[in-house]
Amino acid sequence: xxxxxxxxxxxxxxxxxxxxxxxxxxxxxxxxxxxxxxxxxxxxxxxxxxxxxxxxxxxxxxxxxxxxxxxxxxxxxxxxxxxxxxxxxxxxxxxxxxxxxxxxxxxxxxxxxxxxxxxxxxxxxxxxxxxxxxxxxxxxxxxxxxxxxxxxxxxxxxxxxxxxxxxxxxxxxxxxxxxxxxxxxxxxxxxxxxxxxxxxxxxxxxxxxxxxxxxxxxxxxxxxxxxxxxxxxxxxxxxxxxxxxxxxxxxxxxxxxxxxxxxxxxxxxxxxxxxxxxxxxxxxxxxxxxxxxxxxxxxxxxxxxxxxxxxx
Amino acid sequence: xxxxxxxxxxxxxxxxxxxxxxxxxxxxxxxxxxxxxxxxxxxxxxxxxxxxxxxxxxxxxxxxxxxxxxxxxxxxxxxxxxxxxxxxxxxxxxxxxxxxxxxxxxxxxxxxxxxxxxxxxxxxxxxxxxxxxxxxxxxxxxxxxxxxxxxxxxxxxxxxxxxxxxxxxxxxxxxxxxxxxxxxxxxxxxxxxxxxxxxxxxxxxxxxxxxxxxxxxxxxxxxxxxxxxxxxxxxxxxxxxxxxxxxxxxxxxxxxxxxxxxxxxxxxxxxxxxxxxxxxxxxxxxxxxxxxxxxxxxxxxxxxxxxxxxxx
Numbered sequence: 001x002x003x004x005x006x007x008x009x010x011x012x013x014x015x016x017x018x019x020x021x022x023x024x025x026x027x028x029x030x031x032x033x034x035x036x037x038x039x040x041x042x043x044x045x046x047x048x049x050x051x052x053x054x055x056x057x058x059x060x061x062x063x064x065x066x067x068x069x070x071x072x073x074x075x076x077x078x079x080x081x082x083x084x085x086x087x088x089x090x091x092x093x094x095x096x097x098x099x100x101x102x103x104x105x106x107x108x109x110x111x112x113x114x115x116x117x118x119x120x121x122x123x124x125x126x127x128x129x130x131x132x133x134x135x136x137x138x139x140x141x142x143x144x145x146x147x148x149x150x151x152x153x154x155x156x157x158x159x160x161x162x163x164x165x166x167x168x169x170x171x172x173x174x175x176x177x178x179x180x181x182x183x184x185x186x187x188x189x190x191x192x193x194x195x196x197x198x199x200x201x202x203x204x205x206x207x208x209x210x211x212x213x214x215x216x217x218x219x220x221x222x223x224x225x226x227x228x229x230x231x232x233x234x235x236x237x238x239x240x241x242x243x244x245x246x247x248x249x250x251x252x253x254x255x256x257x258x259x260x261x262x263x264x265x266x267x268x269x270x271x272x273x274x275x276x277x278x279x280x281x282x283x284x285x286x287x288x289x290x291x292x293x294x295x296x297x298x299x300x301x302x303x304x305x306x307x308x309x310x311x312x
Numbered sequence: 313x314x315x316x317x318x319x320x321x322x323x324x325x326x327x328x329x330x331x332x333x334x335x336x337x338x339x340x341x342x343x344x345x346x347x348x349x350x351x352x353x354x355x356x357x358x359x360x361x362x363x364x365x366x367x368x369x370x371x372x373x374x375x376x377x378x379x380x381x382x383x384x385x386x387x388x389x390x391x392x393x394x395x396x397x398x399x400x401x402x403x404x405x406x407x408x409x410x411x412x413x414x415x416x417x418x419x420x421x422x423x424x425x426x427x428x429x430x431x432x433x434x435x436x437x438x439x440x441x442x443x444x445x446x447x448x449x450x451x452x453x454x455x456x457x458x459x460x461x462x463x464x465x466x467x468x469x470x471x472x473x474x475x476x477x478x479x480x481x482x483x484x485x486x487x488x489x490x491x492x493x494x495x496x497x498x499x500x501x502x503x504x505x506x507x508x509x510x511x512x513x514x515x516x517x518x519x520x521x522x523x524x525x526x527x528x529x530x531x532x533x534x535x536x537x538x539x540x541x542x543x544x545x546x547x548x549x550x551x552x553x554x555x556x557x558x559x560x561x562x563x564x565x566x567x568x569x570x571x572x573x574x575x576x577x578x579x580x581x582x583x584x585x586x587x588x589x590x591x592x593x594x595x596x597x598x599x600x601x602x603x604x605x606x607x608x609x610x611x612x613x614x615x616x617x618x619x620x621x622x623x624x
Binding site: 173202203204205207208210211214241242251252255258280283300302303306 | 485486487512514515516517518519520522523526547549550553554563564567568570571575588591592595612613614615618
């Protein structure tokens, strides 16, 4: 089955700037993804406004139907649109329209293994509403193997179309990804696919995505220039460069977008991408939050940071 | 057999600044490598001063015995020292002392497949002088497979201790590295090892080094913070981070060195490391020189550069 590339620049990149993208950025990103032949574009989170104050974030934290439509109209294209529902931080039963009334095609349910029951229920509910669904089990590098196996077992009988392997902390090496992809696939029947969402803490987001793909993962998450939390994600431009010889993907629109928008974000001072502190949290299998703060504070005392991680 | 990590920061990094490192930088790098447990440290090239004007370069382009000794004394340590002899650009018979009179332990012979006969002769000569030797066949991604096979066949019967797989253009993916490492190993008897020297054009230098290592390569080239030509090399800190759980390597001295010296080089405006133009030359299997110039000129017109590479 052909691979599916999913651009989550707005969703994971939104974690860097609180989802405050200009409409021009979002429109150009949508057009870029269309021109590049990207299969899915994720707009952001479907967050619960009773938990998150709307004025604290840009609109892609909430992904209201009208805000997406203002960019894509009816989206009469072959590219599908997704949003993410984060278990414990969304109110899907209140906020999600039936598929027939929505321009969204896919709901991606993000969960920890501990809340797998709620994730399964949510994915099944979204399926009943008519959506494609995925369940993305986060932080598996920090989760006991029995609990991961239990989560996968629950997912194997749920209605989700895709089970996502998520390297939240950028802690996995390609040989880990090889074993995990095989494990995840072992819980999938012919109707279910595996996806990969990698982080670049150890400069392995691209290599791990390629590894998962070669091991049978079909859904491949990317962001433009790896724009995403902390060390960022698998860069769109690298994956398209690698796949283009055998596919109809087109790298050029992504290069244009980088010229116009990504360089400007860097100029404005937005910080993301591989750096030593992320290597240290990835290498010690820790959440990148302390590294993000360390870099934000302009620190470069790497040996102290290493010491601090050893103690914490 | 235990892996051997070879630091070539001065040699490959010297291609970025014409080998103009301060003595303090070199002394601290030597001490860093000792403290980190690095197995080999490469000082630079043994270049022919009839071809290269000495005043155009720092001293590590030539690696005179007295210059190395000024840093390491007798090098009464367990770390070995290497220099590189670049075929067609060195005069080894004039410039190399017998091993008993030199503090250098290993001569690495760099060659293209086309000059393999001269490389074999040079490696054999260095072996006779008492040195450990490697032959590093460059630009194999651009070399006809029959010519690569011929070169490997010549090397299989020569005196070199190590045959190096070199990804000069950063064009290989991990599955290429897997096949090539197996091929290189098939030309080695028990007395010969395979080495890997990767470049980071597609953010794969670390992943490709790990892949080669898992496939049986024993000599692993690194540079601190990937300091090296163009997109740079496999970063020391990433490889040590990955290996340290099973080994006695120590990451902390490398972090200290980065704090003190690498950040300063970046401040001074020295440019190296992954960037879009290197992705484009790597992806199209081209020498990085045009990308180096593009970045040096401050250009960001990536789509034009892509077009230019397609035509050239």
